[in-house]
Amino acid sequence: MGPFRALRIHKDTGGAMHAVLESLTLDDLSSGEVVIRGRYSSVNYKDALAATGKGRIMRRFPLVAGVDVAGEVISSMDNRFQAGDQVLVTGCGLGESHDGGFSEVVRVPADWVVPLPQGMTLFDAMVLGTAGFTAALAIDRMEQNGLVPGQGPVVVTGATGGVGSVAIDLLSGRGYEVIALTRKLEAADYLKLLGAADVLDAKTATDSGKPLEAVRWAGAIDSVGGEVLGWLTRTLQPWGSIASIGLAGGSELHTTVMPFILRGVSILGITSANCPMQRRIKIWERLVTDLQPQHLASIIAGQVTLEELSDVFATVLSGRHHGRYIVDLQ
Ligand SMILES: NC(=O)c1ccc[n+]([C@@H]2O[C@H](COP(=O)([O-])OP(=O)(O)OC[C@H]3O[C@@H](n4cnc5c(N)ncnc54)[C@H](OP(=O)(O)O)[C@@H]3O)[C@@H](O)[C@H]2O)c1
Numbered sequence: 578m579g580p581f582r583a584l585r586i587h588k589d590t591g592g593a594m595h596a597v598l599e600s601l602t603l604d605d606l607s608s609g610e611v612v613i614r615g616r617y618s619s620v621n622y623k624d625a626l627a628a629t630g631k632g633r634i635m636r637r638f639p640l641v642a643g644v645d646v647a648g649e650v651i652s653s654m655d656n657r658f659q660a661g662d663q664v665l666v667t668g669c670g671l672g673e674s675h676d677g678g679f680s681e682v683v684r685v686p687a688d689w690v691v692p693l694p695q696g697m698t699l700f701d702a703m704v705l706g707t708a709g710f711t712a713a714l715a716i717d718r719m720e721q722n723g724l725v726p727g728q729g730p731v732v733v734t735g736a737t738g739g740v741g742s743v744a745i746d747l748l749s750g751r752g753y754e755v756i757a758l759t760r761k762l763e764a765a766d767y768l769k770l771l772g773a774a775d776v777l778d779a780k781t782a783t784d785s786g787k788p789l790e791a792v793r794w795a796g797a798i799d800s801v802g803g804e805v806l807g808w809l810t811r812t813l814q815p816w817g818s819i820a821s822i823g824l825a826g827g828s829e830l831h832t833t834v835m836p837f838i839l840r841g842v843s844i845l846g847i848t849s850a851n852c853p854m855q856r857r858i859k860i861w862e863r864l865v866t867d868l869q870p871q872h873l874a875s876i877i878a879g880q881v882t883l884e885e886l887s888d889v890f891a892t893v894l895s896g897r898h899h900g901r902y903i904v905d906l907q
Pocket of ligand 1: 622707711735736737739758759800822824825826827847849850894896897900
Protein backbone atom coordinates (compact mmCIF):
# COMPACT_ATOMS: atom_id res chain seq x y z
CA MET A 578 0.00 0.00 0.00
CA GLY A 579 1.26 3.46 -0.89
CA PRO A 580 1.59 6.41 1.47
CA PHE A 581 -1.51 8.07 2.90
CA ARG A 582 -2.24 11.22 4.88
CA ALA A 583 -2.95 11.45 8.60
CA LEU A 584 -3.12 14.18 11.25
CA ARG A 585 -0.42 13.22 13.73
CA ILE A 586 0.21 14.93 17.07
CA HIS A 587 3.80 15.59 18.15
CA LYS A 588 4.96 16.78 21.55
CA ASP A 589 8.11 18.93 21.57
CA THR A 590 10.75 18.92 24.29
CA GLY A 591 9.03 21.89 25.98
CA GLY A 592 5.80 19.87 26.22
CA ALA A 593 3.88 21.81 23.53
CA MET A 594 1.69 19.84 21.10
CA HIS A 595 1.79 20.25 17.31
CA ALA A 596 -0.77 18.76 14.93
CA VAL A 597 0.93 17.95 11.62
CA LEU A 598 -0.70 16.62 8.45
CA GLU A 599 1.79 13.97 7.38
CA SER A 600 2.34 11.32 4.77
CA LEU A 601 2.60 7.93 6.50
CA THR A 602 2.89 4.28 5.51
CA LEU A 603 1.23 1.28 7.13
CA ASP A 604 4.45 0.54 9.07
CA ASP A 605 4.01 3.86 10.91
CA LEU A 606 0.64 2.80 12.39
CA SER A 607 -0.11 0.87 15.59
CA SER A 608 -0.60 -2.84 15.00
CA GLY A 609 -3.89 -4.68 14.48
CA GLU A 610 -5.55 -7.33 12.35
CA VAL A 611 -7.89 -5.06 10.40
CA VAL A 612 -6.84 -2.32 7.96
CA ILE A 613 -9.61 0.15 7.15
CA ARG A 614 -9.85 2.80 4.44
CA GLY A 615 -11.19 5.66 6.54
CA ARG A 616 -14.13 7.40 4.87
CA TYR A 617 -15.39 9.69 7.65
CA SER A 618 -14.43 10.65 11.17
CA SER A 619 -15.79 13.29 13.52
CA VAL A 620 -14.57 15.82 16.06
CA ASN A 621 -15.39 15.08 19.68
CA TYR A 622 -14.59 17.30 22.66
CA LYS A 623 -11.98 14.69 23.61
CA ASP A 624 -10.29 15.04 20.19
CA ALA A 625 -9.99 18.79 20.69
CA LEU A 626 -8.53 18.27 24.19
CA ALA A 627 -6.10 15.67 22.83
CA ALA A 628 -4.92 17.50 19.71
CA THR A 629 -4.34 20.83 21.45
CA GLY A 630 -2.84 19.34 24.61
CA LYS A 631 -5.56 21.09 26.71
CA GLY A 632 -6.33 17.67 28.18
CA ARG A 633 -3.93 14.84 28.91
CA ILE A 634 -5.62 12.35 26.61
CA MET A 635 -2.80 10.93 24.52
CA ARG A 636 -0.57 8.35 26.14
CA ARG A 637 2.28 8.43 23.61
CA PHE A 638 3.77 10.61 20.87
CA PRO A 639 3.73 10.97 17.97
CA LEU A 640 0.19 9.62 17.61
CA VAL A 641 -2.50 9.97 14.95
CA ALA A 642 -5.47 11.77 16.56
CA GLY A 643 -9.18 10.91 16.27
CA VAL A 644 -11.30 8.65 18.50
CA ASP A 645 -13.77 7.73 15.72
CA VAL A 646 -13.64 6.29 12.22
CA ALA A 647 -16.03 4.72 9.73
CA GLY A 648 -14.88 3.15 6.49
CA GLU A 649 -14.31 0.05 4.42
CA VAL A 650 -12.08 -2.91 5.29
CA ILE A 651 -9.03 -3.10 3.00
CA SER A 652 -7.65 -6.30 4.52
CA SER A 653 -8.23 -8.45 7.58
CA MET A 654 -6.22 -11.18 9.27
CA ASP A 655 -9.31 -12.02 11.36
CA ASN A 656 -12.03 -14.07 9.67
CA ARG A 657 -14.86 -12.00 11.22
CA PHE A 658 -14.08 -9.28 8.63
CA GLN A 659 -13.49 -9.36 4.87
CA ALA A 660 -12.19 -6.79 2.40
CA GLY A 661 -15.08 -4.51 1.40
CA ASP A 662 -16.99 -4.75 4.72
CA GLN A 663 -18.31 -1.43 5.97
CA VAL A 664 -17.32 -0.93 9.60
CA LEU A 665 -16.88 1.63 12.36
CA VAL A 666 -14.67 2.02 15.40
CA THR A 667 -15.23 4.41 18.32
CA GLY A 668 -13.09 4.71 21.45
CA CYS A 669 -11.24 1.56 22.60
CA GLY A 670 -8.01 3.59 22.74
CA LEU A 671 -8.21 4.97 19.20
CA GLY A 672 -6.56 8.40 19.18
CA GLU A 673 -5.46 7.89 22.80
CA SER A 674 -2.98 5.03 22.97
CA HIS A 675 -3.42 3.69 19.42
CA ASP A 676 -3.09 5.62 16.12
CA GLY A 677 -6.52 7.11 15.48
CA GLY A 678 -9.21 7.97 13.00
CA PHE A 679 -7.95 11.25 11.48
CA SER A 680 -6.26 9.23 8.76
CA GLU A 681 -6.96 7.93 5.27
CA VAL A 682 -5.92 4.47 6.51
CA VAL A 683 -6.53 3.09 10.01
CA ARG A 684 -5.28 -0.20 11.48
CA VAL A 685 -6.96 -1.67 14.57
CA PRO A 686 -7.40 -4.92 16.51
CA ALA A 687 -10.38 -6.91 15.17
CA ASP A 688 -11.97 -6.90 18.65
CA TRP A 689 -12.60 -3.14 18.32
CA VAL A 690 -14.43 -3.30 14.99
CA VAL A 691 -18.23 -2.90 14.79
CA PRO A 692 -19.98 -3.93 11.56
CA LEU A 693 -21.91 -0.94 10.20
CA PRO A 694 -25.54 -1.53 11.25
CA GLN A 695 -27.80 -2.36 8.33
CA GLY A 696 -29.61 0.77 7.16
CA MET A 697 -26.96 3.19 8.48
CA THR A 698 -24.53 4.99 6.16
CA LEU A 699 -20.85 5.54 6.95
CA PHE A 700 -21.60 9.27 6.99
CA ASP A 701 -24.45 8.97 9.52
CA ALA A 702 -22.34 6.65 11.66
CA MET A 703 -19.91 9.56 12.06
CA VAL A 704 -22.56 12.24 12.53
CA LEU A 705 -23.35 10.10 15.57
CA GLY A 706 -19.77 9.00 16.37
CA THR A 707 -18.67 8.75 19.98
CA ALA A 708 -21.05 11.56 20.99
CA GLY A 709 -24.12 9.84 19.56
CA PHE A 710 -23.09 6.40 20.75
CA THR A 711 -22.59 7.80 24.25
CA ALA A 712 -25.98 9.54 24.24
CA ALA A 713 -27.62 6.24 23.25
CA LEU A 714 -25.63 4.33 25.88
CA ALA A 715 -26.86 6.81 28.50
CA ILE A 716 -30.50 6.32 27.49
CA ASP A 717 -30.02 2.54 27.49
CA ARG A 718 -28.61 2.61 31.03
CA MET A 719 -31.33 4.96 32.30
CA GLU A 720 -34.03 2.74 30.83
CA GLN A 721 -32.41 -0.28 32.46
CA ASN A 722 -32.70 1.68 35.68
CA GLY A 723 -36.47 2.13 35.21
CA LEU A 724 -36.88 5.26 33.07
CA VAL A 725 -39.83 5.18 30.66
CA PRO A 726 -41.61 8.01 28.82
CA GLY A 727 -44.42 9.63 30.80
CA GLN A 728 -42.66 9.79 34.18
CA GLY A 729 -41.78 13.47 33.78
CA PRO A 730 -39.31 15.64 31.89
CA VAL A 731 -35.77 14.53 31.11
CA VAL A 732 -33.22 17.34 31.17
CA VAL A 733 -30.22 17.40 28.83
CA THR A 734 -27.32 19.67 29.84
CA GLY A 735 -24.64 21.09 27.52
CA ALA A 736 -27.59 20.85 25.16
CA THR A 737 -26.06 22.40 22.03
CA GLY A 738 -22.97 20.13 22.14
CA GLY A 739 -22.54 16.85 20.27
CA VAL A 740 -23.73 14.58 23.07
CA GLY A 741 -26.48 17.01 24.07
CA SER A 742 -27.83 17.49 20.54
CA VAL A 743 -28.02 13.77 19.79
CA ALA A 744 -29.48 13.02 23.24
CA ILE A 745 -32.33 15.50 22.63
CA ASP A 746 -33.03 13.98 19.21
CA LEU A 747 -33.02 10.37 20.50
CA LEU A 748 -35.04 11.07 23.65
CA SER A 749 -37.73 13.08 21.89
CA GLY A 750 -37.98 10.45 19.13
CA ARG A 751 -38.65 7.88 21.82
CA GLY A 752 -41.46 9.91 23.37
CA TYR A 753 -39.74 11.63 26.29
CA GLU A 754 -40.51 15.22 27.20
CA VAL A 755 -37.07 16.81 26.86
CA ILE A 756 -35.87 20.04 28.46
CA ALA A 757 -32.63 21.48 27.10
CA LEU A 758 -30.30 23.30 29.52
CA THR A 759 -27.89 25.59 27.66
CA ARG A 760 -25.67 28.64 28.04
CA LYS A 761 -26.76 29.65 24.52
CA LEU A 762 -30.39 30.74 24.70
CA GLU A 763 -29.97 32.10 21.16
CA ALA A 764 -29.87 28.44 20.01
CA ALA A 765 -33.41 27.79 21.31
CA ASP A 766 -34.83 27.33 17.79
CA TYR A 767 -32.15 24.73 17.00
CA LEU A 768 -32.84 22.84 20.24
CA LYS A 769 -36.60 22.89 19.66
CA LEU A 770 -36.11 21.65 16.11
CA LEU A 771 -34.25 18.65 17.56
CA GLY A 772 -37.22 17.95 19.83
CA ALA A 773 -36.77 19.96 23.03
CA ALA A 774 -40.13 20.91 24.54
CA ASP A 775 -38.51 23.81 26.38
CA VAL A 776 -35.15 25.49 26.75
CA LEU A 777 -33.69 26.58 30.11
CA ASP A 778 -30.86 29.00 30.80
CA ALA A 779 -27.84 27.16 32.27
CA LYS A 780 -27.71 29.91 34.92
CA THR A 781 -30.75 28.17 36.49
CA ALA A 782 -28.38 25.42 37.64
CA THR A 783 -26.69 27.31 40.45
CA ASP A 784 -25.86 26.25 43.97
CA SER A 785 -28.70 27.13 46.35
CA GLY A 786 -26.73 25.85 49.33
CA LYS A 787 -29.61 23.46 50.16
CA PRO A 788 -29.18 19.66 50.13
CA LEU A 789 -32.51 19.17 48.31
CA GLU A 790 -34.67 21.40 46.08
CA ALA A 791 -38.11 21.06 44.47
CA VAL A 792 -38.16 17.95 42.27
CA ARG A 793 -38.24 18.57 38.51
CA TRP A 794 -36.72 15.75 36.47
CA ALA A 795 -37.46 12.08 35.86
CA GLY A 796 -33.99 11.78 34.36
CA ALA A 797 -30.96 13.78 33.27
CA ILE A 798 -28.19 13.42 30.71
CA ASP A 799 -25.24 15.51 31.82
CA SER A 800 -22.23 16.50 29.70
CA VAL A 801 -21.27 19.45 31.90
CA GLY A 802 -20.45 18.09 35.39
CA GLY A 803 -19.35 20.44 38.20
CA GLU A 804 -22.00 22.77 39.57
CA VAL A 805 -24.58 21.55 37.05
CA LEU A 806 -24.25 17.92 38.14
CA GLY A 807 -24.58 18.94 41.80
CA TRP A 808 -27.79 20.83 40.93
CA LEU A 809 -29.16 17.79 39.11
CA THR A 810 -28.72 15.60 42.21
CA ARG A 811 -30.80 18.11 44.20
CA THR A 812 -33.64 18.47 41.68
CA LEU A 813 -34.20 14.90 40.46
CA GLN A 814 -37.47 13.10 41.19
CA PRO A 815 -37.43 10.16 43.60
CA TRP A 816 -35.98 7.06 41.90
CA GLY A 817 -34.79 9.09 38.94
CA SER A 818 -31.41 8.63 37.29
CA ILE A 819 -28.68 10.94 36.09
CA ALA A 820 -26.37 9.73 33.33
CA SER A 821 -23.02 11.37 34.10
CA ILE A 822 -21.14 11.69 30.81
CA GLY A 823 -18.88 14.70 30.75
CA LEU A 824 -16.96 17.51 32.37
CA ALA A 825 -17.26 20.43 29.93
CA GLY A 826 -18.02 22.66 32.94
CA GLY A 827 -15.86 20.92 35.54
CA SER A 828 -14.83 17.59 36.95
CA GLU A 829 -15.82 18.23 40.56
CA LEU A 830 -19.05 17.16 42.21
CA HIS A 831 -20.38 18.87 45.30
CA THR A 832 -23.52 17.38 46.78
CA THR A 833 -24.69 15.55 49.90
CA VAL A 834 -25.98 12.00 50.39
CA MET A 835 -29.54 13.39 50.85
CA PRO A 836 -30.68 12.88 47.21
CA PHE A 837 -29.49 9.28 47.39
CA ILE A 838 -30.80 8.22 50.80
CA LEU A 839 -34.03 10.29 50.85
CA ARG A 840 -35.01 10.20 47.16
CA GLY A 841 -33.33 7.08 45.81
CA VAL A 842 -31.62 9.12 43.10
CA SER A 843 -29.00 7.24 41.05
CA ILE A 844 -25.97 8.60 39.26
CA LEU A 845 -25.11 6.23 36.42
CA GLY A 846 -21.53 6.46 35.16
CA ILE A 847 -21.30 6.43 31.38
CA THR A 848 -18.04 5.41 29.76
CA SER A 849 -18.14 4.82 26.03
CA ALA A 850 -14.46 4.17 25.26
CA ASN A 851 -14.28 0.83 27.02
CA CYS A 852 -17.89 -0.29 26.56
CA PRO A 853 -17.91 -4.12 26.19
CA MET A 854 -18.39 -5.29 22.59
CA GLN A 855 -21.71 -7.10 23.13
CA ARG A 856 -23.29 -3.97 24.58
CA ARG A 857 -21.58 -1.79 21.95
CA ILE A 858 -23.22 -3.77 19.14
CA LYS A 859 -26.59 -3.67 20.93
CA ILE A 860 -26.40 0.14 21.20
CA TRP A 861 -25.49 0.56 17.50
CA GLU A 862 -28.42 -1.74 16.62
CA ARG A 863 -30.76 0.39 18.74
CA LEU A 864 -29.61 3.41 16.71
CA VAL A 865 -31.21 1.92 13.59
CA THR A 866 -34.33 0.61 15.38
CA ASP A 867 -36.05 1.99 18.48
CA LEU A 868 -33.49 4.77 19.10
CA GLN A 869 -33.18 5.94 15.51
CA PRO A 870 -32.24 9.64 15.25
CA GLN A 871 -34.72 11.91 13.46
CA HIS A 872 -32.71 15.08 12.88
CA LEU A 873 -29.13 14.07 12.07
CA ALA A 874 -28.80 16.52 9.18
CA SER A 875 -29.58 19.44 11.51
CA ILE A 876 -26.88 18.30 13.96
CA ILE A 877 -24.05 18.76 11.43
CA ALA A 878 -22.07 21.87 12.41
CA GLY A 879 -19.83 21.53 9.37
CA GLN A 880 -17.87 19.13 7.23
CA VAL A 881 -14.08 19.52 7.10
CA THR A 882 -11.14 17.88 5.35
CA LEU A 883 -7.94 16.71 7.05
CA GLU A 884 -6.34 20.03 5.98
CA GLU A 885 -9.08 22.07 7.66
CA LEU A 886 -9.36 19.97 10.78
CA SER A 887 -6.92 21.81 13.07
CA ASP A 888 -8.97 25.02 12.79
CA VAL A 889 -12.00 23.31 14.34
CA PHE A 890 -10.41 22.28 17.65
CA ALA A 891 -10.43 25.78 19.18
CA THR A 892 -14.08 26.28 18.15
CA VAL A 893 -15.09 23.02 19.82
CA LEU A 894 -13.19 23.82 23.03
CA SER A 895 -14.75 27.29 23.20
CA GLY A 896 -18.24 25.74 23.14
CA ARG A 897 -19.36 28.35 20.56
CA HIS A 898 -20.56 25.75 18.03
CA HIS A 899 -23.65 23.65 18.07
CA GLY A 900 -23.81 20.06 16.88
CA ARG A 901 -20.98 18.01 15.39
CA TYR A 902 -18.15 18.48 12.89
CA ILE A 903 -17.70 15.64 10.41
CA VAL A 904 -14.30 14.89 8.85
CA ASP A 905 -14.27 13.78 5.21
CA LEU A 906 -11.14 11.59 5.05
CA GLN A 907 -10.99 11.10 1.31
N1 LIG B 1 -18.16 9.47 29.18
C1 LIG B 1 -17.94 9.29 27.89
O1 LIG B 1 -17.77 8.18 27.41
C2 LIG B 1 -17.98 10.49 26.99
C3 LIG B 1 -18.26 10.37 25.62
C4 LIG B 1 -18.38 11.53 24.84
C5 LIG B 1 -18.18 12.78 25.44
N2 LIG B 1 -17.86 12.84 26.76
C6 LIG B 1 -17.70 14.14 27.43
O2 LIG B 1 -18.95 14.81 27.37
C7 LIG B 1 -18.75 16.21 27.25
C8 LIG B 1 -19.45 16.71 26.00
O3 LIG B 1 -18.83 16.14 24.83
P1 LIG B 1 -19.26 16.67 23.39
O4 LIG B 1 -18.48 15.92 22.39
O5 LIG B 1 -20.74 16.77 23.33
O6 LIG B 1 -18.65 18.16 23.48
P2 LIG B 1 -19.16 19.50 22.79
O7 LIG B 1 -19.77 19.22 21.48
O8 LIG B 1 -18.01 20.43 22.85
O9 LIG B 1 -20.31 20.01 23.76
C9 LIG B 1 -20.10 20.42 25.09
C10 LIG B 1 -21.20 21.39 25.47
O10 LIG B 1 -21.09 21.65 26.88
C11 LIG B 1 -21.39 23.00 27.12
N3 LIG B 1 -20.17 23.64 27.66
C12 LIG B 1 -18.98 23.81 27.05
N4 LIG B 1 -18.11 24.43 27.85
C13 LIG B 1 -18.77 24.65 29.00
C14 LIG B 1 -18.42 25.27 30.22
N5 LIG B 1 -17.20 25.78 30.42
N6 LIG B 1 -19.34 25.32 31.17
C15 LIG B 1 -20.56 24.81 30.99
N7 LIG B 1 -20.95 24.22 29.83
C16 LIG B 1 -20.07 24.13 28.86
C17 LIG B 1 -21.77 23.64 25.81
O11 LIG B 1 -23.18 23.51 25.65
P3 LIG B 1 -24.20 24.78 25.93
O12 LIG B 1 -23.48 25.98 25.43
O13 LIG B 1 -25.41 24.40 25.16
O14 LIG B 1 -24.44 24.83 27.39
C18 LIG B 1 -21.08 22.75 24.80
O15 LIG B 1 -21.69 22.80 23.55
C19 LIG B 1 -17.23 16.42 27.24
O16 LIG B 1 -16.80 16.66 28.57
C20 LIG B 1 -16.69 15.08 26.77
O17 LIG B 1 -15.38 14.85 27.20
C21 LIG B 1 -17.75 11.73 27.53
